[in-house]
Amino acid sequence: MRSDRHFTFKAKRDYLHSTSLFDDLVAFRGASPRQIDFRFSHKTGKQVSYLDTLPGPADVLVAEWSDADGRLYVVERNEPIREAVGYDEAALVSRFALDGRTVHIPAELGGFSRIDALVAGFKHLLQQVSPLDAGRKHAFVRIRLAHVPEGATSITYARDIGAFSQGDILEDGKLLGQIFFGIWT
Structure with missing residues (x-):
């Protein structure tokens, strides 16, 4: 096919x-x-x-x-x-709350998709806790999910694996999956 x-x-x-x-x-x-x-x-x-x-x-x-x-x-x-x-990522990110190494994503996303929120949320979190030098940026590379979440979620910056960063995604306090970003130069 x-x-x-x-x-x-x-x-x-x-x-x-x-x-x-x-x-x-x-x-x-x-x-x-x-x-x-x-x-x-x-x-x-x-x-x-x-x-x-x-x-x-x-x-x-x-x-x-x-x-x-x-x-x-x-x-x-x-x-x-x-x-x-059009895509206003800043408007989406303004809905999130940061708490140390965790970003909280609300259930209501104002027309953005859940994956928009997960990717923008982890990128925003990384930019706050692991800023990069000019000319380098965080880039999405992978996501693993038991299912696509439907409600409020959170992502905790779990660890770095070489040039990659892992976030653990939780829905209703239960581990739903992981998201990974790399670094583009």
Whole structure:
């Protein structure tokens, strides 16, 4: 199976945002996916396709998705993303509360998706507790979730693993999964 997808940039970004891809994959998989493992491995400004078989040697792998129902590979197509939509990350982040090494994300997100909040929340937390030098920035690389949360969540900065940072995601006080960021230079 090959499914060509169509994406837009978020705000002034010139790359496919991981949250756009995640939300589309959730919709594509239908019914609430379980045991999600989503890895974003290649920054791209191109449209993508989903494959349910291993990519070929000529394919550029952008991301991998697995859940209780199987695996999908996200590969580039030779078609640039040409459109952009508004995205006010600062407005989203203003809804969060920081408490030491934890960011609290409310149930109500004002039109933003849950993955928007998880990624923006952990990035905001990292910027506060582990600021980087100019020219380097925190970048989403992976999330593992038992399911997509529906309500209030929190993320605690758990540890660093080499150049990666891990956050533990809790929903109703129970561990739901982990989020990982790396450093882009």
